[in-house]
Amino acid sequence: MIHLGFFTSFTLRRWNAISSTSSQDKFLSTVAPSKSTLDDITQNGKIVIKLGHIGAINALRNDERLLGISRKSLHKEGILGDDLDIEIISQNGCGDSYEGVAVAADMYHLQKVKAFIGPYCNAEIDAVARMAAFWNLPIIGYMAASSALADKRAFKTLARISTRSTNSIAEATCALLKHYRWNKVAIVTNVGAVAYDRTVAFEEVFHIRGVQVIKKVE
16 A cells, blocks of 8 residues: 555645644745745645546556545545645656656646656656655655665655565565675676666665675576
8 A cells, every 4th residue: 555644644744733823824835935835735725635546547447546545545544634634636647758757747736736646657756756855755666676766966856665666675685695795796697777777776675785796697
């Protein structure tokens, strides 16, 4: 399940800590410095943050249901309530023509989303995360494993919650090798862009940790 609480809980706690109208106005001026931005996130005096989820065709078929369950869970936990809520807009990307990039632009410019979840695939999250950094909007990658996404200079607003990122797997593998003092290894890999990306990530970690790659086989 995709859990949305970690970036909404701070906002709600900050809002609940504010008592006076002047303090509320000051808080809103911080999160919404312009009137147009303020109009985008308030509905009948209530803060409603729009989240854009970019899924994938023929994948995560129950994504809207899962996101709905997550939203209900946040209400049950008291993270969302009468003063703060989220509206989840879900559309598919990750097709043959980088549809997710166009979806992200549409969500930002026309639907006024204030944060992104996804895209589902590595190819599109690279582009969308750069766009989100330019727009200064948070983006959560839940399936992104590419080592290139670790560059915080390019992906300033990206957070990844995937437990299978290439970097973490490389670090875990290297820790195992160092434990048994296996300091010389050979890498057997497939061909293609994904295999190349993973190989580069492993080689970088091995170099830093002092593990020597003596041979590569494709």
